[in-house]
Amino acid sequence: MKIPGEVKISDNGFVFNSNSGDSFALNPFGLELIRKLKEGKDFDELKPEILEKYDVDDLTFEKDFYEFYALLKHHQLIIQENQLDFK
Amino acid sequence: MAKQKITLAVTGLNNTDNPGPGVPFIRGIKESEVFDARIIGLVYENLEPGIYMEGLCDRIFQIPYPSGGSDELIERVEYIHQQEKLDVLVPNFDAELFSFMKNEQRLLNKGIHTFLPTLKQFQEREKDKLPEYGKKYGVKVPGSxxxxxxxxxxxxxxxxxxxxxxxxxxxxxxxxxxxxxxxxxxxxxxxxxxxxxxxQEFVKGTEVNVVALGDGKGNTIAAVPMRKQYITDKGKAWGGITLADDKMMELTRSLIQKTKWKGGMELELIKNNAGEYYLIEINPRLPAWVYLAVGAGQNIPEALVKLALGLDVKPMTEYKIGKMFVRYSYDMIVDLEKFAAISINREI
The missing domain is CATH 3.30.1490 (Dna Ligase; domain 1)
Structure with missing residues (x-):
């Protein structure tokens, strides 16, 4: 999976897809997550970082992550090259 | 370098909720680094807002609707030419284009330059011929x-x-x-x-548009893609944003190259969820949102006037992505004298 180059992420959480013209507002945690995804980190790499930094349990994070991931995919902010790879 | 002085006549000053491209076209020309233009506004109705906008036009003339006969319209333009010595005329309505295209040579003989599509180009893109058009030029179109x-x-x-x-x-x-x-x-x-x-078959997806200019030899002189962000109940863009979309640009360049399109145009496309583009309409003139292209770095009005005058124009390929326009309505306070002058004298 990757975040296409045409998706621009601002420091204030404003996300703009210059291909579709859509724009979105992320909260600080959403911004942190999307930035890590843009760096190329997958779920397994992200999880220990988040669990250590925030007061959240394993299952809750997993559920929230995939919900967020599905939203990014729905809005074409992320491309999942292999349809079976959810990492 | 001193700017070239020209006299430019423009129609489409109806900046209403269904706006014509005249006012944004003039704004583009006023920002030109090449031309110092005297602007002659040509209007059909005496309440077209462009008549009353301060600093927009140097003179205004009312012209007759083309439905009353092409001759009457062209004779009126010739009368205006006697007074103002027009260098370039830019018609902006679909319905008047036919009359001006048919009389292109007659106008040129008087010294009035235009830059319009040919009659063939104009007619083959008409809505009732879209399926044949799609087939001929290899573009997906909805069934109709x-x-x-x-x-x-x-x-x-x-x-x-x-x-x-x-x-x-x-x-x-x-x-x-x-x-x-x-x-x-x-x-x-x-x-x-x-x-x-x-x-026409309904294609589900996002409507996207391109404003473009072809030089009549197959070259795309300018092209800027846009998505409407705010649409009025008449389907008009009240806000829009420029896009980075290589597929759309490629489609535009290919169409202009194959058709050798001459003049301004607007492509209306639907992008479906599979990322395919369906051409739903070609407008044979610049759209009312053409000033977005100027704001994004492509002064299409200036380029069109240059082409009309036979000047060399290099293709513009760069534009700013993510530039937006937001329209607004504004009440001008107008003296009765101006309204009376255009109503009675048909000129100001």
Whole structure:
């Protein structure tokens, strides 16, 4: 999976897809997550970082992550090259 | 370098909720680094807002509707030319283009330059010929049926699923979810724009548009893609944003190259969820949102005037992505004298 180059992420959480013209507002945690995804980190790499930094349990994070991931995919902010790879 | 002085006549000063491209075109010319233009506004109605906008036009003339006969319209332009010595004339309405295209040589003989599509280019892109156009130039278009009579409405169900788009041959479109709604739309459109009325397959997706300029030799001089962000109940863009879309640009360049399009144009496309583009309409003139292209770095009005005058124009390939326009309405306070002058004298 990757975040296409045409998706621009601002420091204030404003996300703009210059291909579709859509724009979105992320909260600080959403911004942190999307930035890590843009760096190329997958779920397994992200999880220990988040669990250590925030007061959240394993299952809750997993559920929230995939919900967020599905939203990014729905809005074409992320491309999942292999349809079976959810990492 | 001193700017070249020209006299430019422009129509389409109707900056209403269904705006013409005249005012944004003039704004582009006023920002030109090449031309110092004296602007002659040509209007059909005495309440077109461009008449009353301070600093927009140097003179205003009322002209007769082309439906009253091309000769009357051209004779009026020749009368204006006697007074103002027009260098370039830029018509901005679909309905008047035919008259100006037919009289292109007559105007040029008087010294009035235009830069318009050829009659063939104009006619083959008409809405009722879109399927043939798509086939000829290798562009996906929605299926359509030309409805010449009420009896043909039943053919829609045999060919497409509802909803369908019902379109007038020049303007206006309605979404119809069933036969009853098709009948209502048919009657309205046939009464207003005549026959045929076009029933077009509904393509689900996002509407995207391109404003472009072709030099008549197959080169794309300018092209800027845009997505409408705010649409009025008349389907007009009240806000929009420039896009980075290579596929759309490629489609535009290919179409201009194949058709050797001459003049300004607007492509209306639908991008479906699979990322495919369907051409739903080609407007044979610049759109009312052309000033977005100027703001994004491509002064298309200036380039069009240069082409009309036979000057060399290099293709513009760069533009700023993510530039937006937001329209607004504004009440001007106007003295009665100006309204009286245009109403009685037909000129100001």
């Amino acid at each position: 049926i030309n409805l010449g009579s009420f009896n043909q409405i039943k053919e829609i169900e045999e060919n497409f699923d509802y909803p369908v788009m019902i379109k007038g041959q020049f303007y206006d479109a309605y979404v119809a979810a069933n036969e009853e709604q098709v009948k209502q739309a048919f009657q309205k459109l046939a009464a207003k724009w005549g026959l045929p009325v076009i029933a």
